[in-house]
Amino acid sequence: MDNPRSTKQLTHMKRTLILAISLLVLGATFFAYTSLNKEHTDVATAEVLQELSAHELFAAFDANQEKATLKYAEQVITVTGLLLNKDLSNNQEPQIILAGNGDDGFIRCGFNAEYLQKAIALVDGDQVTVKGLCKGFNDAGDLDLLTDRDVVLSNCILTTLDQPET
Amino acid sequence: MRQITIITLATIALFTLALTQHSGGVYKTNTGNISFFSHTPVEDIAAENHKVKTAFSSANGKLQFSVLIKDFEFEKALMQEHFNENYMESTKYPKATFNGIIENINTIKTTTQGIYTAKVSGKLTMKNVTKQVSTTATFTVKKDIVNAKAVFNVNPADYNVKIPKTVINKISDNIKISIDADYAHQH
Numbered sequence: 001m002d003n004p005r006s007t008k009q010l011t012h013m014k015r016t017l018i019l020a021i022s023l024l025v026l027g028a029t030f031f032a033y034t035s036l037n038k039e040h041t042d043v044a045t046a047e048v049l050q051e052l053s054a055h056e057l058f059a060a061f062d063a064n065q066e067k068a069t070l071k072y073a074e075q076v077i078t079v080t081g082l083l084l085n086k087d088l089s090n091n092q093e094p095q096i097i098l099a100g101n102g103d104d105g106f107i108r109c110g111f112n113a114e115y116l117q118k119a120i121a122l123v124d125g126d127q128v129t130v131k132g133l134c135k136g137f138n139d140a141g142d143l144d145l146l147t148d149r150d151v152v153l154s155n156c157i158l159t160t161l162d163q164p165e166t
Numbered sequence: 167m168r169q170i171t172i173i174t175l176a177t178i179a180l181f182t183l184a185l186t187q188h189s190g191g192v193y194k195t196n197t198g199n200i201s202f203f204s205h206t207p208v209e210d211i212a213a214e215n216h217k218v219k220t221a222f223s224s225a226n227g228k229l230q231f232s233v234l235i236k237d238f239e240f241e242k243a244l245m246q247e248h249f250n251e252n253y254m255e256s257t258k259y260p261k262a263t264f265n266g267i268i269e270n271i272n273t274i275k276t277t278t279q280g281i282y283t284a285k286v287s288g289k290l291t292m293k294n295v296t297k298q299v300s301t302t303a304t305f306t307v308k309k310d311i312v313n314a315k316a317v318f319n320v321n322p323a324d325y326n327v328k329i330p331k332t333v334i335n336k337i338s339d340n341i342k343i344s345i346d347a348d349y350a351h352q353h
Contacts, residue, residue, distance in 0.1 A: 037242075037244075038242075038243045038244045038247075039243060040243045040246075041243075065260075069257055069260055070257065073236055073257060073260075074236065074250075087196060087197055089195065089197045089348055089350070090197035090198075090199065090216050090348075092199070092214075092216050093197070093216035093217065095196075095197060095217065108196065108217060110216065110217055135234050135236045135237040136234050136236050136237075136256075136260045137234075137260070138217070138219055138232055138233075138234050138261065139232075140219060140230065140232035140261075140263065141232075141261075141263065143230040143232060143263060143265055144228075144230075145192055145194070145221035145222070145223060145228060145230045146194075146219050146220070146221055146230055146232050148196075148219075150196065150217075150219070152217055152234055152237055154217075154237060154239070
């Protein structure tokens with residue numbers, strides 16, 4: 001004959017186990033869901049790794065590309081520099097060029113397509129401050145037709161226009 | 167008499183130089199588009215890059231590309247993260263380059279509006295692996311812009327891109343690469 005007390009204990013253990021497994025499955029599902037639907041970095045609200053001038057940023061990549069890539073790539077930074085010109089030839093991503101270093105060194109900043117009108121309104125020669133996601137250094141190495149070198153930023157915003165108040 | 171000869175020769179030289187510059191030159195853009203598309207029955211994966219640096223010489227047909235791997239944008243952030251960290255190791259290998267030639271450059275009249283077909287071949291380098299690729303490109307000359315479009319396929323395994331067994335059925339071994347670039351003449 002079964003001991004009623006041990007049967008009760010067994011049932012209690014079973015319930016606890018089922019509850020633990022259910023919580024585990026729920027947690028794993030939640031983790032998988034949030035990972036799969038992870039949002040892209042929101043530049044406007046993201047914390048800035050560093051504020052620096054266009055010259056400083058270019059000089060960092062020029063001096064040591066590997067080190068600068070490790071430090072800045074995929075990081076949100078704020079860059080201030082002289083607007084050389086606007087490159088609006090790609091309507092999917094309007095771009096502006098900041099002076100980086102003489103004739104062959106630039107900071108290329110890409111904006112979302114809806115930014116086109118704001119980019120058009122900028123005036124060449126102005127000092128602008130851009131907040132964006134650094135993507136690295138596009139120098140073409142030994143490709144002789146592509147001698148200019150760019151530090152590339154994406155998903156940029158103009159901080160004077162778009163930075164939310166804190 | 168000697169002075170006249172020198173002036174005549176100088177004029178001819180300048181005229182020839184001007185003609186050479188007009189008929190040949192470098193066409194360039196920093197805003198070219200490259201997209202790729204991977205199709206499998208399980209999942210489609212696509213990404214785009216709008217800051218492709220590319221140029222060609224209408225004098226000798228040389229064609230070059232340089233593209234930052236980290237600048238490819240995916241719809242899903244997690245896919246982008248896996249692409250950069252696990253597959254392309256983009257911190258270690260930040261760029262892909264192409265150094266090739268437009269084989270029949272002489273048939274493309276960059277100063278005459280029209281649509282021209284050209285065979286392009288050259289060396290594609292990704293993750294420190296260089297392979298010969300070739301494709302057919304369409305060059306469309308319209309006003310001051312030369313638009314180039316091309317499509318070719320790559321197998322990730324050829325470029326040392328290691329796909330884990332757990333996701334191998336989600337990533338095609340024949341990824342379609344599409345190029346679309348508007349080149350402007352460099353003065």
